[in-house]
Structures are given as structure tokens and as C-alpha cells.
Amino acid sequence: MSHSPSGSKTHPIGFGSATKGGLIFLVVVLIASLSNFALVDGDEYGLYSLLPTAVVLGMAILTRRTIESLLAGTLVGLLMVDPTSVVTQGSDILLGVLGNDTVTWIILVCGLFGSLIALLVKTGGVLSFGDTVTRRIHTKHQSLLTTWFLGLIIFVDDYLNALTISASMKKITDRFGISREKLAYIVDSTAAPVCILVPFSTWAVFFAGLLEENDVTGNGMGLYIEAIPYMFYAWVAAAIVPLVALGWMPDIGPMKAAEARAAGGQMMPEGVDDTTLEVDESKPRPHLLNFLLPIATLIFFTWYFEIDILRGVIVALAVMLVLIGAQRLLSFHETFDTALEGFKAMIMPLGTLVAGFTLKEVNDVLGLTDFVIATVQPLMTSGMLPAVVFVTMAFLAFATGSFWGLFAVAMPIVLPLAASVDASMPLVVGALISASAFGSHACFYGDSTVLSAQGSGCTPMAHALTQLPYVLIAATIATGVFLMVGHL
Secondary structure: OOOOOOOOOOOOOOHHHHHHHHHHHHHHHHHHHHHHHHOOOOOOOHHHHHHHHHHHHHHHHHHOOHHHHHHHHHHHHHHHHOOOOHHHHHHHHHHHHHOOHHHHHHHHHHHHHHHHHHHHHHOOHHHHHHHHHHOOOOOHHHHHHHHHHHHHHOOOOHHHHHHHHHHHHHHHHHHOOOOHHHHHHHHHHOOHHHHOOOOOOHHHHHHHHHHHHOOOOOOHHHHHHHHHHHOHHHHHHHHHHHHHHOOOOOOOOHHHHHHHHHHOOOOOOOOOOOHHHOOOOOOOOOOOHHHHHHHHHHHHHHHHOOOOHHHHHHHHHHHHHHHHHHHOOOOHHHHHHHHHHHHHOOHHHHHHHHHHHHHHHHHHHHOHHHHHHHHHHHHOOOOOHHHHHHHHHHHHHHHHOOOOHHHHHHHHHHHHHHHHOOOOHHHHHHHHHHHHHHHHHHOOOOHHHHHHHHHHOOOHHHHHHHHHHHHHHHHHHHHHHHHHHHOO
């Protein structure tokens, strides 16, 4: 994830959009309260379980505010569960989320990563890398293709991918008049979609373990590797990127507007103030090794500690501090003030992630996942199963912001169903994991989306809306391929 200043401003909201969002929110709160009284004891929420997600999407589009929309959806869900104990429920869920090992891990990874990148920028390491690469890059297309190529190389973890590449390339893409939204799209499209295609990434390790837990026939990692050719969404999403980078696929909708703005000299969206590049360029550049060594350390030790990026970033920070001290690049106070500012810069994206996890917990209480799966189950014939699994789970991953935990719930349902209708197990697993990658790629409050936006210097909503047409094109093509292959 990259570093954006703690003082970054959010997208300004016009009075009209805020008013519309507020009115919609009030109406939905009323509906949520009435829906609670419409339920008989023991009844499931059924179609009502979709209401919080609908509120989040509607308010986010109208107001372009992420955290507020997530909290609004969470409040609606809490009102549906029990309008008389919203505060009690909300505090209990929030404490549970913050006490979750995964959330704590994410907070530490993101915060320490922010510190590392802030130090790389402050010492001039990022500029040294930019100078070196820029001498070999002479066109806009080359800069975008280089970003894509780096994404293919740094495949160990999507966080590592999003944070490292965005910080490394935004100074370079700025020189060629490329919008930060397009940079965020390139970075995000080579995060989860590429990580799932490599059998020794964090995603592969997690899903292989999940397959083992669900008593699949044979080895979990073996089945995962068999499923890689069938992860059609990831293949299509990654393949579209060079088409966009070379200009063979035109800029569409919001991306076209962002590129037109960048052509006028404003690379960042309105209201974003990316001070991470504010460094004294008159100072001599440090050796390129000051950038490459911490990044190489980060990648190596992430792999060495069994794909644990937290341990990798701790070692990389230690190496960075040794380099700073040995060369006297910064004073003691400057070093730790910079590290603290980098950590603080992650507060906004981390707030988004915590709010997303909170919404997921509320959706679990409402039974959203079970309702959607039960609704589409009649469609799950052998030929239709892969496409139905992909579309259904992609929607759930997008709606809940859960790209790993959701599939721990879904696999015990989907895999036995696949066996009962004699569907191809690698194909179904490929559809499941493709859906997870889609959710990570498309969800505007998902971790990869937030981190790619933060690292590239734009807002999550600006990033999500500009990349949405390309995401939907990839999803549509993948659905068609799943339908075709499922009926072969």
C-alpha cells in the first residue's frame, strides 16, 4: 500500500449529493426499523438481508464517501436486528472486529508499510529509483507497461504488490501525464488477480489450506494448481491491463474524464493533496541500493517467513534504519518523526477496512451469505454450476468486502454440491477463487482497492469508479467462459 499524507482531503461533496444521500438514508432507516417488526420470532431476514448492502452502495455512489456509507449500512443492519440495542450491539461487534487477529495483522502491516515508504521517500530512495527507471522509459505506454510488468514480478502478496509498485511508479507516471486513477487501476489489476495465479502466494497458501480443511480428494495444493487454468476472471483481468496500457482498449467513462484532467496537468483527483512527493530535489540522490535493498529484503523475508508480510516489513524497516544511520541520511528525530507520519497516513484506509469488517459481521448476523446461496441453489446443475458459483460468490464478495472469510463459509456448501452433480472440481474451485479475486478487485472498500488508491494518491471511490467498467468487462467475459466450459 502506499503512503498518502495524513492530511489528505476527501473528495468534496456538493450540497445536492449530500442531501440526497441523507434523505435516502433516513428512508432506509425507517424501512429497516419496520422490517424488524415484520419478522416473527425465529424467521430469517431473507430478502431484507440485502438492505444494508444496498444502502452502502447507494450512499457511496451519491456521496462518494466510503467510511460514512459503510457505517450507514452497518447502522441499518443493527436496526434490523434489534432497534432497541443498537449501541450495545454496535460496540460488541466493533470490539470483536478490533480484537480479530486478522484485523490486528492488517493494521500492523499497513501502518509499518506506511512507515517504510515514508522513509524511502524522505531519504530520496524512491526518487533514485524513479530517475533510474525514467532513463529507460521514454513513452507513456512504456511507463504503464512497466507498472504492469512489476505487478507480474511481485506476486507474493497483494498488499506487497499494491504498496510497493504504487509508491515506486507514481513519480514516473506523473511525468507522462497519467492520472493517478489509471495508475491505481494498473496496480490493483496485478494484485489479487495475479497473486491467485501463482501457487506460492499468500492467496494460494490460504485457499489450499481451506481445500484441505474441506476434505477434498487428494492434496489441497494439488487441487489448487489444477484449478489455476480455470481461474478465468484473473486471466482476463490481467490480460486487459496491457491493452489499456497500450491504448488498444480506449479509456471508458470516468477513466476518460480522469485522463483528460491529467492531460491538463492535474494528475490527482479534486481535493487530494499527495504530499508524499514533497522532498528536496536539490539534494544529491542516495545510491539506488538504498531503495532496492529494503524492497529486496521485504520480498525475500516475506517469502522466508512462510509468506508473512508482517515479518517481512519488520525486517525491511530494520534494514532501512541501518542504511539511514550508516549514511547519516536523516537525524534521529527526523527518522522516527517520518516513520510516525507514515504510520499515521494509514489511518483513513485502515478506518475504511475496519468499517468494512464491521459491515461484514452485521451481514453475517442477517444471514446474507446463506440467503443468497439458498436462493440460487436450484440453478446449480452440472453445466451451470461454475458460472452460477462465480456470479453468486462474486456478488457476495463485492457486497460483504470479505474475500477469504466468506469462502470458509461457502466451500463446505459448494464443494459437496459440485460432487453431487458430478461437476468438474478444478473448474468449480477456479470459479470460487475467481470470485474472490473479483471481490478484492472491484469492492470499493476492499483492502486491495483501498491500498492501491492510497498508494497511488487518489481516493478509493475515484479508483473504484474509474476501474469499474474494466472490471465488469472482465467479469462478463469470465462468466461467458465459465458457461461455455461448464457445458463442454
